[in-house]
Amino acid sequence: MKRSLFILAIISFISVIALPVKAIETRCGWLRNPTPANWYLKDGDGTWVISMQGGYQAEGMDNLPSDEKEYVKTNGYYGYGCACLNVSTDSNRMRITMIQGGEALPLSTCREDSNLPKE
Template sequence: MKIKLLIPALLSFVSIVALPARAAETRCGWLYNPTPANWFLTDRAGNWTISVQGGYQARGMNFLPNIDSRQFVKTNGNYGYGCACLSVTPNRKQMRITEIKSGKGLPLSTCQRDRNLPKKP
């Protein structure tokens, strides 16, 4: 009899402890690296902070894509911007990317044609 009472309590505990992880979202837009360790993504929802020099840094920075040099616009030495899609976990309230799961560089024309993105980064 005690086992019958224990099972529902145990299942309730397991469901509380084993909360599902937040699902990754795909966000595509302008990927900026204006200066060392500063990374931002501008998509249709706005400007997302990925990393700030000496401060905030998303997990998974090693998953940022290597953008083809022909698809990267240099604006400050070796720094600049390109077009990319990232699979991320965002914090919408703070407009931060908390984790990068993967990324892929896209042709500049993809972002240039997207009416939901600013025309000039």
Template sequence: MNKNLFISVIISSFFIVALPAKAVETRCGWLHNPTPRNWYLIDKDGSWIISRQGGYEAKGIDNVPTYNEKEYVKTNGYYGYGCACMDVVTDSARSRISEIRGGESLPLSTCREDPNVPKSP
């Protein structure tokens, strides 16, 4: 192997290994779906965009937790909100959730009683 090519491969490998992985964090709050394909998570740090109709959509959107009727508030026909915790990767500069790894729905009372979660949407 050419010496310069060998050095380039070694240097490139170092940068690939040195890149930090995106941190997964657990965020809990109101999971709001006010209209088709519009999803937000509203937690202690504000409103996080999960998807916008005709535009942005987080990777792993299919991992959004599902609700039973009892723990979901309908505000617009089928659409509404519930309480959830989700394991996500965020883009704080854009107030977006860039990836959803998993999550679970919680009783509405969990968010209603948490002083760190804003009042329901």
């Protein structure tokens, strides 16, 4: 009896501390970096915060794709491109929580996508 209660207690403890697994989704749209440390992805669902200077930062920022040829500079080095990102999100807060990877796309891909806002 004591052994069964002990095992039940261990199983309960493990289920309490187990973290939910966040699903990876692919989101495509305008990858914006208008100023230092401020990154956003604008897709058909809205604007997703990736990082904010002096504040929030998604895990995996090093996994953001880049393509110098397909990047529009609007503020010195800063600007925007088109990309698909493999991410976990917090849809209630419109935040990307983790970036697993991604791919830079030609600007024409986003320009021709009627589901995306115009840049």
